[in-house]
Amino acid sequence: MTTTTPRPSSTPTGGPRDAAPPHGGIAGWCARHRWRTLFAALLVLAGTVVLLSGGLVTTKPDDQLVGDSATAAKIAGAVDFGDRPTENVVLTSRSGTFTADEVAALGRDLRAAYTGIEGVAAVGDPALAPDGRTVVVPVALDAVQRADGSTPDGATTPQDAVGPMLVVTDRVAADRPALEVGQVGPGSIDAEVGEALEADFRRAEYISLPVTLGVLLVAFGAVVAAGVPVLLGVGAVVAALGLTAWASRGITPVDQNTQSLVLLIGLAVGVDYALFVIRRSREERAAGASVVEAVTTAGRTAGRAVVISGITVVVAMSGMLVAGGMFTSLAIGTMLVVAVAVLASATVLPALLVVLGDKVEAIRLPFSARRAARRGSVDSLWGRLAGAVTRRPLVWTLAAGGVLVALALPALGMRTALPGAESLPKSFDSVATYDRLTAAFPQDGTTVDVVVRAPAAASAQVDAALEKGFRAAVATGEVAAGEPQVKTSTDGTVHVLPLPVPVDMSDPRLGTAVDTVRADVVPVVEQALAGTGADVHVGGSAAVTDLTRWLDDRLPWVVGFVLVLTLAVMTVSFGSPSLAAATVVLNGLSVGAAYGVITLVFQNTWAEGLLAFTSIGSIAAWLPLLMFVVLFGLSMDYHVFVVSRVREAWAAGVGPRDAVRLGVARSAGVVTSAAAVMVAVFAIFGTLSSLEMKQLGIGLATAVLLDATLVRGVLLPGVLALLGRRAHTGPKWLPAIHH
Incomplete structure (x- = not known):
């Protein structure tokens, strides 16, 4: 107690x-x-x-x-648009372009191939891309998918329905070697990407246990x-x-x-x-x-x-x-x-x-x-290093601190985004097909959606207003030209106008396009619908911009909250405000260095071959906040354990600097072993196919490695030596929790 x-x-x-x-x-x-x-x-x-x-x-x-x-999203997801989830069969000529007769023949052949196949509801007409090299045939699945991506309980999901169609697509590709044939849609992406990522996680979970056991075998x-x-x-x-x-x-x-x-x-x-x-x-x-x-x-x-x-x-x-x-x-x-x-x-x-x-x-x-x-001897490697640090603590502290600051500097240029399909591994067939589809038909890629909710009686007026809005959007230069393709719910109360934006979801220009639509397009639609009681909102890929900005805005509040509470917990636990302040600073340096490393690695292309990823020039928007709380918490393991051993030596009558040397030497083995376990587990997640999980795994592994070596082996002993008795004492009025 x-x-x-x-x-x-x-x-x-x-x-x-x-x-x-x-x-x-x-x-x-x-x-x-x-x-x-x-x-x-x-x-x-x-x-x-x-x-x-x-x-x-x-x-x-x-x-x-x-x-x-x-x-x-809530407005669009609450109604039925009568659409079935659609798979797109994408056929690209390896050389030359398609003639009108060839396109018509492809349409007939594919309609015959897919009609009657289990899971297929209807086969659409072929569409030829402007470049003449790509033909797309839409195939509606006999499944249900709401606008928010969910499927009602008991209904068939696109992933469940798509299997037989994928078999036919493979046969079509084998019969036409002169064409690059692929399929992409909600069912095929889930079937390939979802299953591959799930298998990745299972592999990581299975590997992490034997790896952890192996590290502990060496430790014990x-x-x-x-x-x-x-x-x-x-x-x-x-x-x-x-x-x-x-x-x-x-x-x-x-x-x-x-x-x-x-x-x-x-x-x-x-x-x-x-x-x-x-x-x-x-x-x-x-x-x-x-x-x-x-x-x-x-x-x-x-x-x-x-x-x-x-x-x-x-x-x-x-x-x-x-x-x-x-x-x-x-x-x-x-x-x-x-x-x-x-x-x-x-x-x-x-x-x-x-x-x-x-x-x-x-x-x-x-x-x-x-x-x-x-183990635990002052003559060990860590013991000798701690001795050298405590003899010249200021020099070692400045040197180690300088290294961490240098590693943290790239974080000043960190750009965050919530990536879309561009972050998925290009080795997946559905991802490669998606890239070909959006290159040929940009309107099938990233879209900013204007969503209008209005009485069904005003349906014709809404269509006219959205047509004006589409022309205004094209005039801004942020939206690809073409014809407006308004989707209307079966009850006539919700209309959605997709505005094709020719950029990836992680591209910083998406934010500009969203802001432009809200500033220049929404007012046009609202003015045309004045007096109808219509609500106009912007969704689709705009959700990425809104959520990214929300995450960026929340980070300072989370950082402040964690820093203040950590300072309080450490002050009460050890009774030393100086030690608590040093803890916050050292942990902050660790997190900053981790930010810098992931920025250096993942916003550039030099490590793509080494870590098997394709850089999209940004960091997952949720990662800085999650990494901060995880790293700030986990780094306390080593910090508290080392300080506790130093405190024991000092309480036994050893001088402040010798206590640091003894405490570091006695805790070095367990800290090294613990860090090896964490680095191994986190590094496994760095091998996953998902770019976001790869960033998380590499970031955490790097941070723990730095924390257990440079911070706990050099910076912490140096700071404790500089603080001397102040690392163990505090004001008379300050309560300290002890046994």
Whole structure:
């Protein structure tokens, strides 16, 4: 249990107050009542598995939208346009152009090929592109898809219906080697891209566990000791997913990426927290303590660091609640998995370690004893480096800080966007076909939609108004010329005018086009509909611009919230405002460096071959905010653990600078191992096909690597040495939480 008492500025945290309480606190209680604790943990885990079996209720894509474009999407999604989802068969001549007779013949052949095929409702007429090289034949599927991309319960989805048609398309391509034949539409994209990305995530999830176990085997040198953190991490993820599933049904639907993020964060922190406690328990056992004493001491020291770190991580993740919108469910999932991991490390882990006893050292690897003997020595690599840093702390601090600032500088040129099909791997057939379709028919690519809701009696007047609006849009130069193609709902109350914009969704010119439509086109339509009671909104690809700007606007608020709360948590936890301020600055440098690295890598083309991606010149708009809260929280793991070991040495009477050297040396092994686990797990996500997941994985892996080496190995020791006693003391009136 913890108490809050005032502490004079000259009194360090430590000394007699750090002695083990009579009953050893929570860890001691769980160690003594180990079977009761483990049985309760199994019941809780079983309960969360039952909750998870009900599945997660996920949000629809349009639920993430904001502003005027969200209103447009809701209006269009609430009515029936009578359209069936359409697949486009795209045929491009490898040499020369099509004649009118050849186009007519293709139309007849394809109508015969697709008519009567299961899942096909109708085959349209062929259309020849202006360049004469590409013919497109629309094929309506026997499926249902609303304007917001959803399908009513019980109805056939485009992905379910498209299979037989894809088989025919492959046969058409094989019969016409002189043509490049492909198919693209909501069904084929979901069938290929969706399944490939889902397979990517499954592969990442399957690989992450053996990779984590391999790193822990090297860290502990014993199979059983390595398996315990993995067991705790997986248990925390399962329990958190069960609770998240319950929240998705009873509180709010969750984002589709919540499950992957919970796995990513949960496995990382769950393994790290268990690693900290197990390593400290082994140290105490090697020093002669009994099993229960070793576990109790580990809970009182490393366990306290885990609790402080976990609280700070939860605080950081709660910053997503400040952002709201699409981040609310991500915040719920990540906060739950961190809280569960902390609780498991404080209760289940001590009980499990006592049950295992010295069997935790079972099945040792060769040479592990020799490596363990060197661990924690001041003569180790990290110990010698810490000694050099503490002798000349200002020089080392300025040098390491300069490196991080240099890495962060490219972030000043970071451009964010929410990418569309251009970010998908070009190796996918449907993506390559989409590129050919939009090159030949720009109106089938990016569109800004003018959505009008009006009484059905005014339907003819709305059509006339939208025709005026289309001419005004073309006159701006932002919209491709052509003929207006207005879609009208079956009840005549909603009309949608797609305005083709010849740019990708991640192109910065899209924002200009959206602003122009709102400034120059909407007033024309509204004036023509004056007195009809019509509502005019702008949607379609405008949603990308609105959401990107919303995300950019939320970032400063989230940063401010997390910084202030982190400062408060660290001040109360360690009783030193100077240390808390240093924590905020160092973590900020880590995040800034990570921003700079992903900007340098992904906004340019030099790393495309190395990381297997095609640069779109921007960073996913949601990534800076998510990366900030995740990195700011996770970096506390190392920071709190190192500072806790330094504080122990100082409380034992060692001088401030020698305490830094001892603390860094004693914590270096566990910090290195923990970082290796995180880097490995995050790097796996950097291998996914999705550009956005690749950016997230590489960004997190790079940040953790920098944090565990340059920041915790050089900057933190340098700052602690410069602070001296101020790193351990504070004002008399400041309360400090301690055992």
